Amino acid sequence: MTPAIELSSINKQFGPVWANRDIDLKIMPGTIHGIVGENGAGKSTLMSILYGFYTADSGDIHVNGRKVTIRNSHHAIDLGIGMVHQHFMLVETFTVLENIMLGMEGGSLLFKARSRARKALEEITEKYGLNVDPDALVGELPVGLQQRVEILKALYRGAKVLILDEPTSVLTPQETGQLFEILRTLRSQGVTVLIITHKLKEIMAITDNVSVMRGGCMVAHRQTSETSTTELAELMVGRTVLLQVDKEVAVPGRTRLKVEGLSYTDERGVKRLKDVSFHVRAGEILGLAGVTGNGQSELMKVLAGSLPQDSGSFTLDTSNGVYTFNVNDYRDAAMMRDCSVGHVPENRLVQGVVKSFPASENAILGYQNKEEYGSPLLDPAKIVAATEEMMEAYDVRPRLPGLKTANFSGGNQQKLVLAREMMKEPELLLIGQPTRGVDIGAIEAIHRNLIDARDKGAAVLLVSVELDEIMSLSDRIIVMNDGMITGEVNAADTNEMELGLLMTSTNRKDDEAMATAVETPKAEAVA
Numbered sequence: 001m002t003p004a005i006e007l008s009s010i011n012k013q014f015g016p017v018w019a020n021r022d023i024d025l026k027i028m029p030g031t032i033h034g035i036v037g038e039n040g041a042g043k044s045t046l047m048s049i050l051y052g053f054y055t056a057d058s059g060d061i062h063v064n065g066r067k068v069t070i071r072n073s074h075h076a077i078d079l080g081i082g083m084v085h086q087h088f089m090l091v092e093t094f095t096v097l098e099n100i101m102l103g104m105e106g107g108s109l110l111f112k113a114r115s116r117a118r119k120a121l122e123e124i125t126e127k128y129g130l131n132v133d134p135d136a137l138v139g140e141l142p143v144g145l146q147q148r149v150e151i152l153k154a155l156y157r158g159a160k161v162l163i164l165d166e167p168t169s170v171l172t173p174q175e176t177g178q179l180f181e182i183l184r185t186l187r188s189q190g191v192t193v194l195i196i197t198h199k200l201k202e203i204m205a206i207t208d209n210v211s212v213m214r215g216g217c218m219v220a221h222r223q224t225s226e227t228s229t230t231e232l233a234e235l236m237v238g239r240t241v242l243l244q245v246d247k248e249v250a251v252p253g254r255t256r257l258k259v260e261g262l263s264y265t266d267e268r269g270v271k272r273l274k275d276v277s278f279h280v281r282a283g284e285i286l287g288l289a290g291v292t293g294n295g296q297s298e299l300m301k302v303l304a305g306s307l308p309q310d311s312g313s314f315t316l317d318t319s320n321g322v323y324t325f326n327v328n329d330y331r332d333a334a335m336m337r338d339c340s341v342g343h344v345p346e347n348r349l350v351q352g353v354v355k356s357f358p359a360s361e362n363a364i365l366g367y368q369n370k371e372e373y374g375s376p377l378l379d380p381a382k383i384v385a386a387t388e389e390m391m392e393a394y395d396v397r398p399r400l401p402g403l404k405t406a407n408f409s410g411g412n413q414q415k416l417v418l419a420r421e422m423m424k425e426p427e428l429l430l431i432g433q434p435t436r437g438v439d440i441g442a443i444e445a446i447h448r449n450l451i452d453a454r455d456k457g458a459a460v461l462l463v464s465v466e467l468d469e470i471m472s473l474s475d476r477i478i479v480m481n482d483g484m485i486t487g488e489v490n491a492a493d494t495n496e497m498e499l500g501l502l503m504t505s506t507n508r509k510d511d512e513a514m515a516t517a518v519e520t521p522k523a524e525a526v527a
Ligand SMILES: Nc1ncnc2c1ncn2[C@@H]1O[C@H](COP(=O)(O)OP(=O)(O)OP(=O)(O)O)[C@@H](O)[C@H]1O
Pocket: 014, 015, 017, 018, 019, 037, 038, 039, 040, 041, 042, 043, 044, 045, 046, 397, 398, 406, 407, 408, 409, 410, 411, 412, 437
């Protein structure tokens, strides 16, 4: 059978970095093919070459047996290759139909073109079982449906090969299940799917074949049914990886953070936090579970000093003193850092770094006034030495402090922010989605570092959409839904089912009746 896609001897260098080296890859039609590899292994570069975003330095590409030179992404689409990016390329103020049509039909959104497009869209949604309301405003759709619109857009343009770059990193477990159903339907209709993911469980669940990259090279191809997560992890990282987190029972100390009756209303007048109360003690990890968009991000931002609450307060008790922040009290991110609060924002590639800066400048961002960097004059040698130390500790590759941050792979940018915030050894660490976008070897190290921080006495507030991660790292778990804390459970005694119920129920009374093991959080006095 002729492969849908065949790549032979693909090479791509960025200056001294070999992003792709002598890559061979065959993707058979009507299959789901996974690509895995460490951060910086070269996966995105390879897909960008296939999608016409980069040109390979050398090598051949065959599409359905025909040798092609893919000039740009329009050309890739003409060849039937579509891509769903990690960050969607949709116009939020347009409807689903308008987004699908955008750039097509000669750019016309006129009635005739619209009804033609509507009909074609209906046919596609029916054929592939991709239900979306064509008249819904994209900005008002949940993330899972926005992604569906991206898939529809590619299919509408005639994609027979669909590339998905870490498609589940922003999805809830339910949305991931729905996406997989769609991918199976696409496969049954002859569409070929290429999927990049760091989640090996997903590879096992959805792919037919999997290829492993390491250091720019293709190191193995496997039939999924003949491999395991353990083998894949070893092939990726080149050593045995601990997929389980080992930790002792926590020995919590004094209350470091006490949140009382916190509420926050956003600029559109939507109440995002509703009377939230909880506490985190030194030496414990408090997990905050919830479906994305239920107030977790706003809570972290209020606590990190970048959003004001409209009622309630929070109290920090660290070696810098005890401070209570009421509604109108001034605070900002720098003040929080001075109170020994570390913050790893969940969307750290937007909030945590300035991509046009070299890595070394991002490595001290927010801490540039510290004496250790030679402030006020700033000592480049000290900054570079600190950056090298961070790169070493968090395995940021390549180890080039002077390289522009944008030129690191996504996962390596994330590791740099984690290193910056965690290596300061904050007494209170607010950490959002710690392992989003990072590879399995890095996950192992980040989990270890979080447990070590806890054991050294840090109070950790961990927000993650990965229930596995929340359950294995946390000592206690609070669940948030619709801006409210809907329950608190002991991590050792809970399961996905119970958390899932708490994450989807809207009424605290219901929860009490439903989950008997759940205790309502009790505010504890600052010791
Ligand atoms: N525009 C660029 N300029 C310089 N180097 C680059 C550029 N794009 C990528 N690189 C380098 O190429 C290598 C491969 O990066 P790539 O983004 O393909 O990795 P990846 O496997 O997709 O990683 P991740 O899982 O972190 O997304 C990395 O070392 C990266 O720093």
